[in-house]
Amino acid sequence: MTSPRPSLRSLLCLLTYLARVRAFIPQTQCDLSPLDPLIHRSTTCPLPIHESSPDTPNIPWTTPPRCVVPHSIGLGQKFCLYTDAAFNLGTGISVLTLEDHAASLVGAISDPIPAWTARGHLARRGKRDPDYEKHVPYREVAMEGKGRGIVATRRISRYETIMVGYPAMIIDNTFLPAEGVEAPVENWRMFDHALEQLSDKERFLVAAYSKGDDVHVVEDVLRTNAFGFAIEERDAKAFFPEIARINHACSPNAYPQMIMKDLGMRAVATRDIEIGEEISISYIQIGMPKRHRTASMGNWGFNCTCSLCALEPEEQHASDDRRERLADIYDLMNKQKTTAKLGALRELAAEFEELVELEQLGVRWGEYYQLFMVIFFHAGDVDAAIRYGNLSLRHSEIFGDPDGVFCNGVRRDMKILDQVKRQKAGGG
Structure with missing residues (x-):
C-alpha cells in the first residue's frame, strides 16, 4: 500500500x-x-x-x-x-x-x-x-x-x-x-x-x-x-x-x-523482496570486483559484510572474474563500436547479457543497452539498434530520471533510428 x-x-x-x-x-x-x-x-x-x-x-x-x-x-x-x-x-x-x-x-x-x-x-x-x-x-x-x-x-x-x-x-x-x-x-x-x-x-x-x-x-x-x-x-x-x-x-x-x-x-x-527481508541500496557504484568495492567503501569507515562480500573464496573469485570480463567486453565494444563486425558483436552481446544476469546487475541495463544501440547502428543492424534502444529507455525510466538528460538523449536517438528505418524501407 x-x-x-x-x-x-x-x-x-x-x-x-x-x-x-x-x-x-x-x-x-x-x-x-x-x-x-x-x-x-x-x-x-x-x-x-x-x-x-x-x-x-x-x-x-x-x-x-x-x-x-x-x-x-x-x-x-x-x-x-x-x-x-x-x-x-x-x-x-x-x-x-x-x-x-x-x-x-x-x-x-x-x-x-x-x-x-x-x-x-x-x-x-x-x-x-x-x-x-x-x-x-x-x-x-x-x-x-x-x-x-x-x-x-x-x-x-x-x-x-x-x-x-x-x-x-x-x-x-x-x-x-x-x-x-x-x-x-x-x-x-x-x-x-x-x-x-x-x-x-x-x-x-x-x-x-x-x-x-x-x-x-x-x-x-x-x-x-x-x-x-x-x-x-x-x-x-x-x-x-x-x-x-x-x-x-x-x-x-x-x-x-x-x-x-x-x-x-x-x-x-531491483527484485522481489519478501516480508521481513532487509531493504538495501549500494553506497558505491554497482558492478565492481571485491578489491575495488573494498577501496570505495573506505569513505564510510566500515567493512562490508553483505552477502556478496561474504561469499566463499572460490565463489568470490568466480564473481570477480565475471565482473572483470564484463568490464573487458564493455571496453572492447566501446572501442570497436564503429568497426566491429555483426557476427562478433552478437556473440559479445549474448555473453555480456548472460554475465549481467548472473551478477544481478540489471540496474545498469539502461547504460549497457544504450551502448548496444549505438554499436549495432554503426554495424548496420538498425532493427537490433531499435530493440536495444527501447530496452535502454525502459530500464532508464525505471531506475533513472524519466525526464533527465540520459532518457531524453535515448529518445532523440530513437527518433533518428526510426527515420533511418523508414528511409531504408522507402518511406521517405
Missing part, C-alpha cells in the same frame, strides 16, 4: 499549515502565496537573486541569501546560501551553490504536493510518525551490528517504489574542503547557517557521527551519507535523511532513483 492520495480536505490542511510557516518570512518576500496548486507559480514573483538586493522578492526562500567568496578556493566565485523553511512539509531545505544557480530549483521547491503525497515516509525531528507503517511497505528496526535498518512488512514487487524522500541540504562540491583538510572559517560559518536555518535540524543531525572538532557536522553528514547531485551542471552533494536510513549492500535489492522535477529520491526494488 502506498501513501494515500491527497484529498481536497487534506490539501487545504497542508496549505494552511505551510502558510503558517511562511507567516514568519521576512517582508522581502512576495506577498502572493506560491502554495495554491491552482496558481501558475512561474509568474507569481521574480526568482531569487542577490544578497545585495534587499528589496527583491526571494520566493521560495524564507531567509535572504547569504553569500561569500571563499578565498581558500581561489577561484573568485561567489557562493550563496538559500533556505526554504517551508519545504517538505515544513522540515526545510538549505542550498549552498554559486550565486543564482539555486534558481533552477525554485519550481520544485515551491511545489508542496509531491511531499504531501509522500508524507507517510517522512521522519520528523529525526523520528518517524508511529502510524507510518499503515501507509508504507517497511518499518525501521534495530539490527545487530548495523544499529538500525529498514525491513519489508509485506512482499514488495520488482520495480515497485519502496520509499520516497526529499533533501534537507544540497551543497556544491567545490565549497566542501578536500578530504582530510579542515574547512576554513568562512566555510564553517556558512555550514552553521545552513543547519540553523532548517526548521527541523534533528532530521539532519540524526545521521551525524562525531569525527572530532576539525570536521563540521554538515561536512561529516554530506561526506558519509549524501548522494551525487547536479545544479546547473555543477556537481554537488545532496542529503536525503529518509533514504540515508537504508543500509548498504554491494548487491542491493533496491536502487535510489533521483527525479529532478520534484527533487524526490525513490528507493525502487
Whole structure:
C-alpha cells in the first residue's frame, strides 16, 4: 500500500499549515502565496537573486541569501546560501551553490504536493510518525551490528517504489574542503547557517557521527551519507535523511532513483523482496570486483559484510572474474563500436547479457543497452539498434530520471533510428 492520495480536505490542511510557516518570512518576500496548486507559480514573483538586493522578492526562500567568496578556493566565485523553511512539509531545505544557480530549483521547491503525497515516509525531528507503517511497505528496526535498518512488512514487487524522500541540504562540491583538510572559517560559518536555518535540524543531525572538532557536522553528514547531485551542471552533494536510513549492500535489492522535477529520491526494488527481508541500496557504484568495492567503501569507515562480500573464496573469485570480463567486453565494444563486425558483436552481446544476469546487475541495463544501440547502428543492424534502444529507455525510466538528460538523449536517438528505418524501407 502506498501513501494515500491527497484529498481536497487534506490539501487545504497542508496549505494552511505551510502558510503558517511562511507567516514568519521576512517582508522581502512576495506577498502572493506560491502554495495554491491552482496558481501558475512561474509568474507569481521574480526568482531569487542577490544578497545585495534587499528589496527583491526571494520566493521560495524564507531567509535572504547569504553569500561569500571563499578565498581558500581561489577561484573568485561567489557562493550563496538559500533556505526554504517551508519545504517538505515544513522540515526545510538549505542550498549552498554559486550565486543564482539555486534558481533552477525554485519550481520544485515551491511545489508542496509531491511531499504531501509522500508524507507517510517522512521522519520528523529525526523520528518517524508511529502510524507510518499503515501507509508504507517497511518499518525501521534495530539490527545487530548495523544499529538500525529498514525491513519489508509485506512482499514488495520488482520495480515497485519502496520509499520516497526529499533533501534537507544540497551543497556544491567545490565549497566542501578536500578530504582530510579542515574547512576554513568562512566555510564553517556558512555550514552553521545552513543547519540553523532548517526548521527541523534533528532530521539532519540524526545521521551525524562525531569525527572530532576539525570536521563540521554538515561536512561529516554530506561526506558519509549524501548522494551525487547536479545544479546547473555543477556537481554537488545532496542529503536525503529518509533514504540515508537504508543500509548498504554491494548487491542491493533496491536502487535510489533521483527525479529532478520534484527533487524526490525513490528507493525502487531491483527484485522481489519478501516480508521481513532487509531493504538495501549500494553506497558505491554497482558492478565492481571485491578489491575495488573494498577501496570505495573506505569513505564510510566500515567493512562490508553483505552477502556478496561474504561469499566463499572460490565463489568470490568466480564473481570477480565475471565482473572483470564484463568490464573487458564493455571496453572492447566501446572501442570497436564503429568497426566491429555483426557476427562478433552478437556473440559479445549474448555473453555480456548472460554475465549481467548472473551478477544481478540489471540496474545498469539502461547504460549497457544504450551502448548496444549505438554499436549495432554503426554495424548496420538498425532493427537490433531499435530493440536495444527501447530496452535502454525502459530500464532508464525505471531506475533513472524519466525526464533527465540520459532518457531524453535515448529518445532523440530513437527518433533518428526510426527515420533511418523508414528511409531504408522507402518511406521517405
